[in-house]
Amino acid sequence: MNYKHHFHAGGFSDVFKHVVLSYTLEKLQEKNTSLTYVDTHAGRGQYYLGSSDAKKLKEYVFGIDALFNYSKHFTAPKTIQHYMDTVDKTKSNFIYPGSPKIAEAFMREADRMILSELQPDEYKFLKDNMYRQDKQIAIHHMDAYAAMKAFLPPKTPRGIAMIDPSFEKRNEFLMLEHVLMHSFKHWRQGHYLIWYPIKDKKNVARFQQFLFGLSAEVVCIDFFIKNLAITTNLMGCGMALINSPWKLPELLFDEALPYLGAALQAEWRMQRSLDS
Ligand SMILES: C[S@@+](CC[C@H](N)C(=O)[O-])C[C@H]1O[C@@H](n2cnc3c(N)ncnc32)[C@H](O)[C@@H]1O
16 A cells, blocks of 8 residues: 555645535535444545645645635635635644544534544554544544445434545456445445546446446536646546435535636536436
8 A cells, every 4th residue: 555645635636525525514414413424545634735745746736725816816605615714724834634624624513423544654643633532533444445344334313435545456446336335235325425536537437337327316526627737647536426415416516616616727527327
């Protein structure tokens, strides 16, 4: 396992992913019932943008920095502003919050969080960064796919699984399909958010076909950077939403994606399954 998220922290892909996550959590919390957030590939919780790794590609310049700059001229929608407020708390110290920290910002008293991370150093940082005395957050040094089998469905009435693999393995899409088939059998009504890179378009199309074949409402959003001068090993990525909360796709389509697209100079498209 060589992947280091530090290189990409705060880049366009993180911003896109964390904005979609923020909208999903906010929508789910319109109901009072408690929620469990399961983050299968949690990373270290937060990233120091002053580190030599982060400074190597400076992906944050075209991600979170671009979003903040754009928001000086065009008012951000409420949920994007909420996400930016979370980032703003640590940004002056050059720290960018990862998905667990973003989710923590939305957590209510009765909500729970389960985090798993396999890479030993990342796990140690995650434990330090996410430690709380109130036991609302459980942190596991564990393989993501074992965690999905162990923790889904969660004990609370509702839950969301955030699945954000590093795609180091050539067969990661296939592994995802297998584990999703398993989880889906036991937790059909669960809300799932899955991030994927867009490098090999054939693999992505095949994965999306698999998702659209599930008997659930599935929405796939592909997001591409237009500016080819940006130094990144990835020009596009996507998020799949299974059983997305009511009216969330419309909200993303009408509000979040146009704003993000303009702020990050990105193109996007949304595809929906026949069930949605
Ligand atoms: C893209 S990063 C996660 C970023 C994080 N979700 C965020 O948005 O801030 C992927 C993480 O998955 C971890 N990882 C890779 N394979 C894993 C596995 N099989 N089980 C659990 N974690 C894994 C990597 O060490 C890395 O920290």
